[in-house]
Amino acid sequence: MMNETLKIINNRRSLRSYSEKAISDEFKDLIINSAMRSPTAGNMMLYSIIEVDHQVIKKKLVKSCDNQPFIAKAPLVLLFLADYQRWMDYFAVSDVESYHIREKLPDRTPKEGDLLLACCDALIAAQTAVIAAESIGIGSCYIGDIMENYEFHKDLFNLPKHTFPVTMLCFGYPKENYHSKELKPRFPQQYIHFKNQYKRLNKVDFDEMYKDRELKHYHANATNFGQHMYSKKFVADFTIEMTRSVRKAIEEWSL
Numbered sequence: 732m733m734n735e736t737l738k739i740i741n742n743r744r745s746l747r748s749y750s751e752k753a754i755s756d757e758f759k760d761l762i763i764n765s766a767m768r769s770p771t772a773g774n775m776m777l778y779s780i781i782e783v784d785h786q787v788i789k790k791k792l793v794k795s796c797d798n799q800p801f802i803a804k805a806p807l808v809l810l811f812l813a814d815y816q817r818w819m820d821y822f823a824v825s826d827v828e829s830y831h832i833r834e835k836l837p838d839r840t841p842k843e844g845d846l847l848l849a850c851c852d853a854l855i856a857a858q859t860a861v862i863a864a865e866s867i868g869i870g871s872c873y874i875g876d877i878m879e880n881y882e883f884h885k886d887l888f889n890l891p892k893h894t895f896p897v898t899m900l901c902f903g904y905p906k907e908n909y910h911s912k913e914l915k916p917r918f919p920q921q922y923i924h925f926k927n928q929y930k931r932l933n934k935v936d937f938d939e940m941y942k943d944r945e946l947k948h949y950h951a952n953a954t955n956f957g958q959h960m961y962s963k964k965f966v967a968d969f970t971i972e973m974t975r976s977v978r979k980a981i982e983e984w985s986l
């Protein structure tokens with residue numbers, strides 16, 4: 732069974748090369764309003780979306796997000812922030828301070844759990860934006876590297892303490908019919924979908940799971956796909972930087 736929604740979801744792929752065609756304000760609003768219809772924890776909308784339309788800022792992001800030039804060429808760039816600041820500011824103007832003292836409620840600021848919940852909200856909104864865009868012929872690509880260089884991005888976007896740039900999306904129209912290109916493979920469902928209990932996989936499972944992922948050339952003298960991914964992703968400079976950056980952000984949130 733394939734309806735229009737399932738077709739859009741199952742034919743989506745990341746788009747990193749965009750035509751010159753601008754995205755109209757009407758379509759931009761459609762994408763953002765759809766994102767805002769996403770489920771959100773406690774209906775609190777623990778996120779904000781910053782549209783980046785300044786070319787100077789886009790060029791800075793190219794560099795700070797691990798040198799990805801297509802960011803500067805994307806007609807629409809949306810930064811998704813996990814955002815508890817809006818609630819903290821609202822609590823402040825609502826005189827929560829005297830209220831919590833009067834009612835002997837805890838005096839609390841956002842902590843790690845709040846950050847993770849806000850990240851969930853922001854990411855769910857982002858993925859809704861992806862699907863909404865796709866449904867009107869606009870492709871997209873996530874930029875996970877926005878979690879790197881926390882101090883730089885904080886300064887660049889004037890981010891207050893209880894926000895965190897959890898993801899960024901580049902949008903644009905494809906240059907050619909990109910739906911004719913092959914979809915990137917996913918693992919078979921049996922390795923991803925378990926019932927009731929987690930299932931640890933063994934070598935036999937992994938050999939089967941990765942049998943289509945063998946490459947002609949491996950990275951950094953690796954002799955199999957596992958070693959290749961270890962060096963290319965897991966211990967790569969961008970991963971190490973992301974860990975440093977996220978740790979710094981969590982420290983600031985939780986102070």
Ligand SMILES: Cc1cc2nc3c(=O)[nH]c(=O)nc-3n(C[C@H](O)[C@H](O)[C@H](O)COP(=O)(O)O)c2cc1C
Pocket residue numbers: 743744745746747799872873874875876898914915
């Ligand atoms: C959280 C996240 C971060 C990503 N970051 C980047 C990125 O920084 N640059 C990029 O080119 N693609 C990025 N991608 C896109 C993935 O590389 C892409 O989804 C994956 O290779 C599968 O390809 P597909 O989306 O075409 O199916 C990211 C995707 C996700 C979900």
